[in-house]
Amino acid sequence: MLRLALKMLFGDRAKYAMLVCGLSFCALLMSQQTSVFCGLLLWTTATVRNIRVPIWVADAKVEQVNEVVTMREVEVQRVRSVPGVDWAVPLFWSILQARLPDGTFQGVQLTGLDSASLVGRPAKMLEGRIEDLQLPNAVIVDQVAIEKFAKRGIRLHVGTVFEINDKEARVVGICETERSFLGQPYVFTTYSRALQYAPLQRKLLSFILVHPKKGTPVPELVHRISTLGGLRAFSSDQFAWDTLIWYVRNTGIPISFGTVVILGIVVGIAIAGQTFYLFVHENMRYLAALKAMGAGFSVLAKMVVLQAFTVGFIGYGLGVGLAALFGNAVLRKGQPPFYMPWQILAFTGVVIILICLFSALVGLIKIARTEAAMVFK
């Protein structure tokens, strides 16, 4: 009977297509929007992954990585004095305006690395050498800078010169970084040169990057540094999570994406529920005939549930498949953000299952209320 139930479903092509389209659209909207949301949140923590150190130290008021409260440089020495610290180096990070060769401006994330060790250097160089940062006025730009400059007709390459705060910056290398939420390209230089580019302030140190000695657990060292007073230490994971949570709590991003996801669920329920109800309603005469011929409620329930879950499974597959295709396409371009962990697939699957259960329930209520005698009317 279950095989015949599927044939009954596939035979009504219009409703079958409508059900699959509705559920596919719902699954697509949910998985695509939540993936863009997750991708966007992931972008907020790009700096943590681009710098790649186990412990970050910032001013005690700092809550997330894209927020800088500058510190005195002496804080580096304080941190170095903490037992268990292998090394601690300064990091400058700020958004500054770069003046391009055509006279226009472009915001950049100026990242000043410790001059001696170049800790926090980009993981992948596309062109040039990281060591060339020691050359006069040298900067390394990322692939985002290439794109941004290209939009203004400027072909950025090794040797291109532009200005940051009226000071010359000469491109000696091009690197690949994870794109950040702020959208501006990363421009790497040495810490000392970054201070020259930066507008004059009393305090200029953004972060202190720390590595623990072998055998010193990261959480313990984080705790020790945090007890120094005036400073707050984060493990890189914790800093990333704190940043994510900060954006969730302090921006309208979750509400706007959540609204679209809820809309997707509502549309899915409306289309799938209504179409499935119509499907059952139009087949009621035949279901009643089956009831009269001895099909118990459990047999009919199995048939209806199988039909609902079949369209759900196909709709889910098509929806998340389309979302994955979208992701594949945008990841090649680099934007919009897209990150689809298994939790999104599971979440979408659970919602589709709930929609199918709802749809099946609507049909089952209709079947339960129908007397087999209606077949004679």
Next chain:
Amino acid sequence: MSTPPSMDYAVKTTALGKTYGKGDNVVQALKAVDFEARCGELLMIVGPSGCGKTTLLSVICGTLHYDTGSVSVFGQDLARLSSGKLTAFRGKNVGFVFQQFNLIPTWTALENVTVPMLLNGSSRASAETAASALLKEVGIGDKLNALPSELSGGQQQRVAIARALVHEPRLLICDEPTAALDAASGKKVLQLLKERACRPDRGVIVVTHDSRIFPFADRIAEMEDGQIKAMHGPGECQSLYV
């Protein structure tokens, strides 16, 4: 040629009553109906629209609850069966031929006919073997894989008859089996019913408006206003045809 009816009862009702609606809108569809259908006979129930034929048929086959009296099918009091057991009893012992055929449009003729056997727990292979043989018997062996929409009305009703008989039920219930057919097809269907369905151990009840098929009946119960007005014996059926 039909088999002579026995005096064993396929169906027996006693003071059967059924009402619809409440308060001022109460309609008494069946008024203390005493009625019996014998094994081996083809009994027709006739009467004007709204006289209670369909209600009587629905109650007899256990698809509609009744209010008063009793219904016994092959000695089984239907009131003593739980809902699940009643469904199982119906599935095993009752075959249906409906006015609008009620063949599932997306299933082939063969698949439609297998349904009662599948519902009774038969395997797909054995159900298909039996269904195929029966479809050949009723003359549409070449249409096994045709969808109902590809069949004429007469052919669809043959499929429906095959579906009603495939699991060897003891009671065959036919609701206006010729209403959707032309005269020639209607007669062929009744001939088929008479040949294939009427057996000494089986009862056949046909509700109809179609006086052209009265001559096929062994007895005719004439209903009016929720009651059996008259019961016509074998000799009178032919004369009722006008």
